Amino acid sequence: MGDIRQFELKFSSIFLLLLVLSIILSGTAHGKTINICEIGCDFTSITEGINSADTGDIIEVQSGAYLxxxxxxxPLTLIGKDTGQGKPIIDAGGNGSAMIIFAEDVMVEGFNLTNSLGSWLEIWAGIEVNSNRSTIINNLAINNENGILITGSDNIIQGNDAVNNIYGIRAKGSTNNSITENNFMNNNYGLFILASKDNTIQRNHAINNEYGILLNDSTGNNLSHNQMTGNSYNFGGSGVNYVDTTNLVDGRPIYYLMQSADLPADSFRDAGTIYCLNCYNLAIRDLELKNNLYGIYLDNTSHSVIEDNSLSNNRNGIALMNSNRNFIKDNLATDNTEGFVLISSRYNTLQRNKALKSQAGLHLAYSDYNRMLSNQANDSENGLWLFRSGLNLLSGNNLSNNSIGAHLSFAWMNKIFKNDIISNDEGILLDSSANNNLSGNRIMNNTNGVLYDPLDNNTLGYDNEYLNNGADFEQIRSRSTAASGIPPSIAIQ
Incomplete structure (x- = not known):
């Protein structure tokens, strides 16, 4: 009996010791609180407070400006406390990032981070998150190159406002972050996801930016309930991402389809922008699509019909990438950077479309065996632009009032037949392009009718009609203008 009693006393002592150690360790895990303010606190400098802190400590920073x-x-917690004068301001003074997080498991809440702007050589940010598992909530990032820059993974970025930055929030080479309930206003780029994957992007608002939300070279990201309003280009994406119709551009849903087939036109009710990746036999018609990176974007999509749509103020009205055997007809593209764009696409037909007021109305790059029939491309820099494209048929098109009516650059064996090329500065420019056949065209009222290099072996048929040009023919040395043939990329870098 005595042995049992002795055992119970020893057990109770050990239990009490463990409980005391647990309480001590628990208190240590929460750490001490260090106060920062301009007068009367532990420190007047945030950096001094951090230097004195131990792992797990809390740094409380009161209202004021900290240059x-x-x-x-x-691993620390930094909390900005509004003591009557607004969030405490961390001002980088145009020299480096206002805050850089190198450690994991850091929390930053309630700061105004500003003036990380001006370097041509380094990337600066209001908050630069270079580590994992940090939490960035309820901060204001204003007037920076990057409001918040994320290069680490598994971070939480929530409830922040990014205003008047070049990039509001930018994720670069970053994975598995949660980016939720943030506001992006008056930035060049609101939210820019670059070379990043598997991020959760939900309930963000992008308002009055040049670009609202962009996914570039990024896959596996999951977007829902984001709203983009009043941006020059609300949304832009590419690649395999999961973007559902709860994402809205100017109040209308984004359709981001993957491996869809046999969908009729009423599948895209009230669409704001349409993406089709690896799709087959879709009908897209009678829509008004504006203010996005793409009005309609097809990637590896075939046997689809796009007709009777109105596309305006997009970077690209209709863009096809690696897409074959589609029929695009009777669409109107106005005030887009490029009206109709085909990249690495074959056997498509574009018929009776209108492209007005663009840098390039009809643009083919690395695209062969397409037919361009009875289209209009007017009031643009380039009405028709073929770059490194061959064996295309262009017939019955009206290319008028452009800087260049038809611009062929490194293009070969195209047939340009019975087109009206009227009142352009340059009617047809054959730039480093060979073995093209021009016949039956009406070329009139241009400053120069045809600019060509006679060594390039193009055929200028005798049945072309030349009327009232400043000069019907003007010889050039092709390679002196080769640089003008570099097409703009349809991806944002």
Whole structure:
């Protein structure tokens, strides 16, 4: 009996010791609180407070302006407290990032981060998150190159406002972050996801930016309930991402389809922009699509019909990438950077479309065996632009009032037949292009009718009609103008 009693006393002592150690360790895990303010606190500098802190400590920073660059290299919690004068301001003074997080498991809440702007050589940010598992909530990033820059993974970016930055929030080479309930306003780029994957992007608002939300060279990202309003280009994407129709551009849903087939036109009710990746036999018609990177974007999509749509103020009205055997007819594209764009696409037919007021109305790059029939491309820099494309048929098109009516650059064996090329500065420019056949065209009222290099072996048929041009023919040395043939990329870099 005594042995049992002795055992119970020893057990109770050990249990009590463990409980005390647990309480002590628990208190240590929460850490101490260090106060920062301009007068009367532990420190007047955030950097000094961080230097004195141990892992797990809390740094509380009161309202005021702190002209410094804050580097966090240990797990800490930084809380900005509005003591009557607004969020505490961390002002980088145009020299480096306002805050850089190197350590994992850092929390930053309630700061105004500004003036990380001006370097041509380095990437600066209001908050630069270079580590994993940090939490960035309820901050204001204003007047920076990047409001918040994320290069780490598994971070939470929530409830922040990014205003008047070049990039509001940018994720670069980053994975598995949660980017939710943030506001992007008056930035060049609101939310820019670059070479990043598997991020959750939900309930963000992009308002009055040049670009609202962009996915570039990024896959596996999951977007839902995001709203883009009043941006020059609300949304842009590419690649395999999961974007559902709860995402809205100017109040209308984004259709981001993958491996869809046999969909009729009423499948795209009230669409704001349409993406079709690896799709077959779709009908897209009678829609008004504006203010996006693409009005309609097809990637590896075939046997589809796009007709009677109105596309305006997009970067690209209709864009086909690696897409074959589609029929695009009777669409109107106005005030887009490029009206109709085909990249690495074959055997498509574009018929009776109108492209007005663009840098390039009809643009083919690396695209062969297409037919361009009875289209209009007017009031643009390039009415028709063929770059490194061959064996295409262009017939019955009206290319008028452009800087260049038809611009062929490194193009070969195209047949340009019975087109009206009227009142352009340059009617037809054959630039480093060979073995093209021009016949039966009406070329009139241009400053120069045809500019060509006689060594390039193009056929200028005797049945072309030349009327009232400043000069019907003007010889050039092709390679002196080769640089003009570099097409703009349809991806944002």
């Amino acid at each position: 410094e660059n804050v580097n966090i290299s240990k």
